[in-house]
Amino acid sequence: MIDPGEMNRYIALSRWTETRSDSGFVTKTFATYYNCWAKMRTLSGRERLSAQQVNATLSHEFTIHYTSDYTIQPDHRISYSGRTFDIKDVRNVDEGDIEIRMLCSEVLTAGPSASPSPSASVSSSVSASVSSSSS
Numbered sequence: 001m002i003d004p005g006e007m008n009r010y011i012a013l014s015r016w017t018e019t020r021s022d023s024g025f026v027t028k029t030f031a032t033y034y035n036c037w038a039k040m041r042t043l044s045g046r047e048r049l050s051a052q053q054v055n056a057t058l059s060h061e062f063t064i065h066y067t068s069d070y071t072i073q074p075d076h077r078i079s080y081s082g083r084t085f086d087i088k089d090v091r092n093v094d095e096g097d098i099e100i101r102m103l104c105s106e107v108l109t110a111g112p113s114a115s116p117s118p119s120a121s122v123s124s125s126v127s128a129s130v131s132s133s134s135s
Contacts, residue, residue, distance in 0.1 A: 001098060001099075002039060002063060002065070002098075002099050006039040007037040007038060007039050007063075007064075007065075008037070008039070009037065009038045009039065009040045009062075009080055009081075010035065010036075010037055010038075010080075011035070011036060011037075011038045011040075011062065011064075011078050011079065011080045012032045012034070012035050012078070012079040012080070013032065013033060013034040013035070013036070013070070013072060013076055013077070013078060014030040014031055014032045014033060014076060014077045014078075014079060015030065015031065015033055015073065015075070015076045015077075016028050016029070016030060016031075016075065017029060017030070017031040030077055032079070033070060034069075034070050036064050036065070036067075037064070037065075038062045038063060038064045038078075038080075039062065039063040039064075040060060040061075040062050040080065041060065041061045041062075041063075042059065042060055043058060043059055043060060043061060043103075058088060058089075058103050058104065058105055059085075059104065059105050059106050060085055060103075060104045060105075060106065061101055061102065061103055061104070062078055062085070062101070062102045062104060063093075063099055063100065063101050063102075064099065064100050064102075065098070065099060065100075066092065066096075066097045066098050066099055066100055067100075068097075072087065072090045072100065072102065073087070073090070074087055074088055074089060074090060075087070077107070078102065078104060083106060083107075084106070084107040085104035085105065085106050085107065086104060086105050086106075086107055087102045087103075087104050088103050088104060088105055089102065089103040090102050
C-alpha cells in the first residue's frame with residue numbers, strides 16, 4: 001500500500017493522438033488524458049542494471065493509485081514539472097488493483113530529434129488499467 005504522504009508529484013499521462021487537416025494531412029502529437037498524484041522514485045544503478053531486460057535506459061519509477069477508468073500503455077508518456085518520461089513497462093502491483101507502477105526513461109529534449117517517433121516500437125506489450133482514485 002502506498003503511504004499517502006509519498007504521493008507528492010502531480011503528473012499528467014498522455015498518449016499519441018492523430019489530427020487530420022482538411023487536406024488530409026495527419027499530424028501525431030501527445031495529448032493528456034489523465035492527471036493524478038504519484039510517487040516518483042529515481043532508480044539506483046543496480047536497479048537500472050537489473051531492468052536492462054526491459055530497456056537499458058530506465059531511470060525512474062512512478063506509482064499511482066489503481067483506476068479502471070483508463071488503460072496505460074507502454075508507449076504513453078508522463079509529464080512532470082517540465083520533464084517528460086516515456087513509459088516502458090506498466091504493472092498492476094500483485095494484480096491487487098491497488099497501485100500501478102510504471103518504469104520510465106526520461107526524454108531529453110536537446111532538440112527536435114530527441115523525441116521518439118510515434119512509430120517507434122516498444123518491446124513490452126504489458127498494459128494495465130488504472131483508476132481515478134482520490135489520493
